[in-house]
Amino acid sequence: MRTNMLASVGALAQMGIWHALLPAAQAQMKVSSFDGAVTNDEIQSFNDFVTTLTPGKNNSGNEWAQGHSGEETKAMGLVYLMAGQQTTLDQMLRFCDAVLSERNDLAKAPVGQYKLWTGRIDPAWPNDVTADPIQTGGEQGDPVGHLASCAYLILKTKNLYNQNVSIGDPHSYGATYLERATTYLKQADLAMSGHILNSLLDLSNGNKMYFAKDSPYKGGDPVPWNQQMMFNYAFQNLCNAHRILADDAKLLAQYKKIINASLGWFFNEGGVTIKTSSQGNKIYDWGYAMPKTSGEDSNHGSLDVAGFYRAYITGDYNITAEQMTPFANMFVDVMTLGGGQYAGTVEGDSGSGHAADTDYIRSGYLFLADFRADAYEDMMGADLAVGKTTGSADEFSRFLWVKNQRATGK
Ligand SMILES: *[C@@H]1O[C@H](CO)[C@@H](O)[C@H](O)[C@H]1NC(C)=O
Ligand SMILES: *[C@@H]1O[C@H](CO)[C@@H](O)[C@H](O)[C@H]1NC(C)=O
Numbered sequence: 182m183r184t185n186m187l188a189s190v191g192a193l194a195q196m197g198i199w200h201a202l203l204p205a206a207q208a209q210m211k212v213s214s215f216d217g218a219v220t221n222d223e224i225q226s227f228n229d230f231v232t233t234l235t236p237g238k239n240n241s242g243n244e245w246a247q248g249h250s251g252e253e254t255k256a257m258g259l260v261y262l263m264a265g266q267q268t269t270l271d272q273m274l275r276f277c278d279a280v281l282s283e284r285n286d287l288a289k290a291p292v293g294q295y296k297l298w299t300g301r302i303d304p305a306w307p308n309d310v311t312a313d314p315i316q317t318g319g320e321q322g323d324p325v326g327h328l329a330s331c332a333y334l335i336l337k338t339k340n341l342y343n344q345n346v347s348i349g350d351p352h353s354y355g356a357t358y359l360e361r362a363t364t365y366l367k368q369a370d371l372a373m374s375g376h377i378l379n380s381l382l383d384l385s386n387g388n389k390m391y392f393a394k395d396s397p398y399k400g401g402d403p404v405p406w407n408q409q410m411m412f413n414y415a416f417q418n419l420c421n422a423h424r425i426l427a428d429d430a431k432l433l434a435q436y437k438k439i440i441n442a443s444l445g446w447f448f449n450e451g452g453v454t455i456k457t458s459s460q461g462n463k464i465y466d467w468g469y470a471m472p473k474t475s476g477e478d479s480n481h482g483s484l485d486v487a488g489f490y491r492a493y494i495t496g497d498y499n500i501t502a503e504q505m506t507p508f509a510n511m512f513v514d515v516m517t518l519g520g521g522q523y524a525g526t527v528e529g530d531s532g533s534g535h536a537a538d539t540d541y542i543r544s545g546y547l548f549l550a551d552f553r554a555d556a557y558e559d560m561m562g563a564d565l566a567v568g569k570t571t572g573s574a575d576e577f578s579r580f581l582w583v584k585n586q587r588a589t590g591k
């Protein structure tokens with residue numbers, strides 16, 4: 182009996198559902214209810230979960246972008262923005278400390294000190310140090326975004342400024358919250374000026390994001406939308422932080438122009454194709470990267486949507502709920518196939534790889550339930566259930582966010 186049980190536990194672990202079977206092994210996030218206010222139990226379960234996480238050791242495989250550590254850091258930022266509990270912020274700072282310490286110019290070999298395609302040991306987070314040359318791409322936006330997000334979230338919490346950070350200061354980045362925010366912001370700006378803006382991006386076409394002509398990765402090409410969203414994540418949080426400090430109006434204006442050009446390219450200058458669904462709703466179709474304007478795949482579409490939603494909730498870039506709703510209509514009318522299946526592209530097609538159908542909802546799309554109240558229960562109920570747990574921080578944080586939007590009438 183005992184042997185059988187261990188054998189089946191092993192089998193379940195191989196199937197990737199180890200945690201579902203052994204809640205004691207790792208805290209799990211638990212849904213109290215779909216309706217009503219976000220509960221303390223829900224936030225507590227999130228905090229308990231993230232406290233057990235270990236940040237990645239480097240950005241190999243885009244660990245700090247769409248990989249686990251990247252998505253977990255974004256989830257903590259979202260939950261802190263919503264609920265404001267210090268424990269959430271403290272755990273997020275643990276991740277920001279780690280990501281900064283792993284930057285190529287700061288980390289010792291073998292994590293850092295690589296000469297990148299630029300010929301320099303740049304302030305960046307290479308995702309494959311075995312390549313020759315070592316390339317960079319849009320994934321560079323996310324680690325800068327985490328640092329800027331940590332800085333911004335501290336800066337908006339004035340009562341913490343002069344307290345020592347409760348997790349200590351293992352890397353000497355500043356003992357107090359304000360000192361820590363100052364370090365993160367300075368280093369985020371430095372990654373922008375020392376790699377992204379001086380080498381990786383070419384903004385000479387009206388501030389629209391193209392990769393530099395000499396970039397080994399997509400040199401001269403428009404930056405794919407999901408990667409523009411990574412850079413925008415950084416620029417938006419840098420703007421938020423600098424706006425609070427009122428310390429550099431020129432830099433703030435420069436960052437804002439880049440965000441505006443990216444969002445304007447999509448919404449006003451031909452990035453998106455507007456259509457009507459068979460249900461008569463206004464829907465969006467768009468592509469992976471300009472000049473394609475249709476058929477984005479499900480995987481990148483989820484990252485795109487999460488990025489546009491992040492821009493929307495800042496309230497700063499003139500993106501309205503009316504402008505966001507066609508994304509939601511697309512998800513409900515086109516990608517939702519019925520029988521628990523979701524299409525592989527934003528046109529409802531099924532392909533392979535990133536464009537394969539899924540039997541779950543990629544978590545970026547969950548934000549869209551904010552614009553389709555009628556679809557909220559179906560979307561959240563697809564992979565979550567009341568009284569049940571999940572080990573996906575991005576999924577859970579997005580559920581909590583939309584639940585809170587509904588409960589607070591936003
Ligand atoms: C980078 O992280 C990966 C995955 O965690 C690990 O396998 C690898 O050894 C790490 N490389 C270095 C140089 O730390
Ligand atoms: C805060 O940290 C500094 C630097 O480590 C230390 O000197 C100081 O005693 C700490 N203050 C408190 C109140 O713990």
Ligand SMILES: *[C@@H]1O[C@H](CO)[C@@H](O)[C@H](O)[C@H]1NC(C)=O
Pocket residue numbers: 437438441442444445446449450
């Ligand atoms: C924002 O972008 C639009 C193009 O979509 C442009 O017409 C406008 O001048 C830009 N505004 C700012 C403040 O840069």
Ligand SMILES: *[C@@H]1O[C@H](CO)[C@@H](O)[C@H](O)[C@H]1NC(C)=O
Pocket residue numbers: 441497498499
């Ligand atoms: C947003 O809209 C206002 C009013 O139409 C305009 O003044 C402002 O420049 C716009 N901002 C951006 C970033 O486009």
